[in-house]
Amino acid sequence: MKTSRREFLKQSAKLSALGLLALPRISFASSAKVVIVGGGVAGCTLARYLKQINNSVDVTLVEKNPKYVSAFMNNQVLTGEWSTEKLTFTYENLAKLGVKIIQDAVSDLDVNQKTVKTVKTAAGKNLNYDKLILTTGIDASHQQLEGADEDTLHHNAWSTGTHINALFKKVQALKAGGEIVLTIPRGEISGLTAAYERASSLATFLKKHNPKASVLVVDGNKKTDLQNIFIQAWNELYPDIIKYHGDQNVIKQSKNTVSTKDNDYSADLLNVISPQRASKLAHSMGLVDESGWCPVNPANFESTKIANVHVIGDSMKSSKVFRKNAQTANGQAKVLALSLSQELSNSKKEFALPPIIDTEYVILSPNYAVSSSRLLRFNDNTWQVVSQGMSALNAPVKQRQREVQYAYSWFNNITHEIFES
């Protein structure tokens, strides 16, 4: 009995020693608080993957809207084929995975205290965090363009939400043979290729319901290979409907007229895509630099302005590597989920960051889509484009047709991954 008791104690001592060694890792992981502000693609993908990697991390998602209505694919509403129902997703599945969902807006950030870091919500809640992630996207409001008013924001329909329905109503009400002017700003915007898709979706609808009407694209960008593939498609699909003016950057708006340095364009219906910058919240928190976007450390997307605050998605200053689109935000979120999990669990094991595949599909008609892709890797402490390509100008008809179905597949798979799996 004596021997076994001693043996027991010896073994127990081994156990507790192991326990003590292992416990700090677990307890730190389980008490780590991650607060994500913004329930779009970046925020929701991040929440889902953080929970998948380590269920004990405390993840809170703060989002002011009760449901998510995607901006990507919203051009399909303008063709008359989709309703915003198809773009709408709930946060229920994320809640089931253990993500705390708070429907509220964030009003303030308190980083003055060394020990407790807190965000305040509009409803007066204080949320403490170890890591704060800002995924609040773009500010595409009317203030970004001289002379534009609140109505322009609705015409914009360039952010999450149902504004696209209001735009569609105006398109339906367009007088016979009327002219729509669609303007694309110079500089970095979210979903650039979707702007060319916007013109195409409008034309798809007009060709059927208002065939004498037209769309004039006033593009702040110069014509490059990117624009050429759309112009070629328009000449083929909508030769009498879409006209294109490149290198014409809109600098002000006055009612139904927009002005560039050289020209004034009047329209029966204006769809102004306004210049963009990081969200208002990113600005008020002091996370942006003179570019209007949030600079980050490329290894873990931590803000270079405020420690322990990370920024992914459209708000991030992209340094020309990351395009601002849903798929890039999705890829950045997976990268951040991995690096945060490693950091929060004090894990010594360093996994290579996964590559980010960014493919943008552009649906130009129900049987014609093109795409452009880039694949990014983290090498030498920076993100680099290691492969890229676009649908060829002379690609066969069957490829154009298939890419429409691949575009729908992409939409189904990415939204399923984020909101339903």
Add this chain to the structure above:
Amino acid sequence: MNNTVKTLLEKLIQLSLVLYFVFISTSHAAPSKSEILAWSCFSCHGVNGASQGPATPVIAGLSENYLIGAMLSYKYVDDLDKAVDILDEQPELEDVRVKKRFSAIMKRVAAAYSLEEIRELAYFFSQQEFIIPDQAFNAASAKKGKKLHKKYCEKCHEDWGTSTEDDVGLLAGQWNAYLSYTLEDFISGDREMIKKMKKKMKKMLDKKGDESISHLIHFYASQR
């Protein structure tokens, strides 16, 4: 007696240790290297390769050799001889087939992966369950397709197209848009068939006509 207690105690402690380590490892649930690499594929091919369709194929549950062959065929789509040379240096990949394939998107993606990474990805997706999606089909056509499959396809695509034996593609339950693109490419020559498939395909089309393709697709879509 003492010894028995000691042995029992030791057993108990061993068991607790095992449970303890299982707990630690699951509570961290560290994703594997291959899984992390595969995350990048999910937004187009579905979580774990279970595509939600309508056209991007399910890649979960395909054989490793099939997946390696597909990726290399895309990566070296403009210079397949190079892929053959690379495979020649890898005796353990002797069953991997590289063949001409029509590429809309994958050429751009595959170009960025090393052979080692392609093998990691192929391993990961081969370990996932092929989840058969629910698809609409025409019952009369599916019935005809079943007969055609038995006669012309079953010899290689065993068990009604559910088998991946000999690294053939999974047919049963694959998205029908994808199957129809693939068959269109095989027939037009944009995708190369192996000899025995070419022979069987010609025989079927000569005897049963073009509509046999559509019957086959309905049959594969009908499987659950």
